[in-house]
Amino acid sequence: MRIGLLLAESRGGIGQHVASLVPRYVDAGHEVVVCAPRGTAAHFDFGAASVVEQAIGLRGCDVIHAHGYKAGMSALRDRSHLRPLVVTWHNAVLMSGPRGLLMRLGQRVVARGADLTLGASSDLVELARSLGARQARLAPVAAPAVPEVRTPSAETREALGIGDAPLVIAVGRLAPQKDYPTLLSVAAEVQRTNPDVVFAVAGYGPLQDSLQARIDTEGLPVRLLGQRGDVADLMGAADVFLLTSHWEARALVVQEAMQVGLPVVATAVGGIPELVGDSALLAFPGDVAGLADSVRRVLAEPTVASALRTEGLQLAAGWPDEDAVAKNLLDIYAGLVATGA
Template sequence: MRVVETLSASTGGIGRHVADLAPRLAALGHDVTVLCPPSTAAAHDLAGLDVGPPRRLARLRGVDVVHAHGYKAAAAALPWTRLRRIPLVVSWHNAVLADGAAGRVGRALQVLVARGADLTLGASTDLVAAARAAGARHAALGPVAAPRLAAPTVPRERSRAALGLAPGTVLVVTVGRLAPQKNLGLVLDVAARLAARTDLTFVLAGGGPLQATLAARAAREGTRVRLLGPVDDVASLLAAADLMLLTSSWEARALVAQEALLAGLPLVSTRVGGIEELVGDAAVLVPGGDAAAAAAAVVALADDPARRAALAAAGLRRAATWPDEDEVAQDLSATYGRLVDRRAGGHSTKGRPPT
């Protein structure tokens, strides 16, 4: 089949997902084209693939199926796929969280692409429910592969020494883009509540628009929260840590949560979006925005090495149940084939699952 994977600007998880998926679809015998902005192409390894800008879609011929990742990419592809009667698969990776005009535009795009797509795949069950509420012909939970986790390049004790940690210090790490969705002020709230615990150190790794604001607040309050900025060697940082704290207001399948479990690192996370269905009972989950509950969970784990070890083992078992990149590619390849067969046979997919 001639398959087009299209996405808008993404230097993070969505781009990585497509970069992992496309070559595997090609290895299964499909003719794959990836359409994305130059910034996305530059941020991911797409070597050996047919890559071009999204506007190139109108010039392509012989396309059997288009898979759009995200609302913007789907909205751009929808008119052309309707005109050419080409099956359109749309993956919803994120919720619309914005208020005001941005939120209204985002929700309008949701309705547009839900009603126009032959199949909507949600990265979490709440996204599937949102797609159905928006009028999706058919919506299902979409396969997303667990990330590959590189081996640490720096030994644990050397990393901890570089951070200036005293022996016996419990290192709590948070990794992510410093943006509103991550609700990283909650990390500082937790650290403030635990200011008397001199054996706890908090580290925030990542860059983003809130970096200066968070750094200024940490300095003003004098909490033991260190902002490291962007970190290339996340695996070594996770190996140096004793537990991870995830404070997001919403996540589908949080990349950092998956990395924590894959690294055998105990996780404390807000119970939001698709987190619970991702980690099951292999993490400690607290209500979103609840600093008291998060602080209590951090203290309980900090004071109980045996519980941390048990959670680490449970996390590794849970991670072993997640599909890998090859399984995801095979699943989507079969889904594409069913959609193409139904379209060729003149049968509508409305009301009937194509997966």
């Protein structure tokens, strides 16, 4: 097959996912054409794929796989030539106001225009169906490779200057979706009973200054570490991983934490509950007291922490890897081509 992969601007998980598919498709004997903005194409290694900037460059492909709503809209503009069309929904629309309304209208158009909609989490699949998708099914993005912890825990803690203090780690862009204001409130609450606790956040984004201002004003035990290349080491040195997001599909950082045996406390949003099962402690989004109590429980009860580590590692061992995901998608493409969808 000649496979067209279409994506919009990306510097994160969507681009990484597409880049992981290309060599596996090529190794299976297929020709791959990637359509991506110039900046995205420069950021990722698409290997042996041909790379184009405009969707018209995908004409002649046997199947088109767009990643995200914007990419799906681009494909639909040339619908008569770009089909069968598969669109993967990786994210929910959380924005309000006119722009949010416009994006939701775009979701509806893409849902009804695609031959097949794939959702990274079950809530996205149900949403696509409610918006009129012809076919919709779950197709999780591959679990990341098991992170390699390179630095001993004691050395990482020494570099942070925290010694034996309890360490709670969070990882992600400092953006509204992650709800870091709730994380700061959780830190303040946990500090009441655990005065030596340290919360560390690896990541950078538009909320950096406002978060730091609140940390300084309230004297919170939170450190904004900025963009880090040693996330696995930080996780290996931590006692708890905390996710406070308003929404996630199958958060890669949660998967990485569980793969290194780090107990997870998270909000029960999007695809998180189906991802972690009973292997993490969950609370409602914005529930400061519930999240704080869960963090305290992991820190205070070694048997709970040990059970979460063990269950998390066992669950993570069964997640589909990049090879399995690529094979599943190739089977999907072959079925669409065979039926002339």
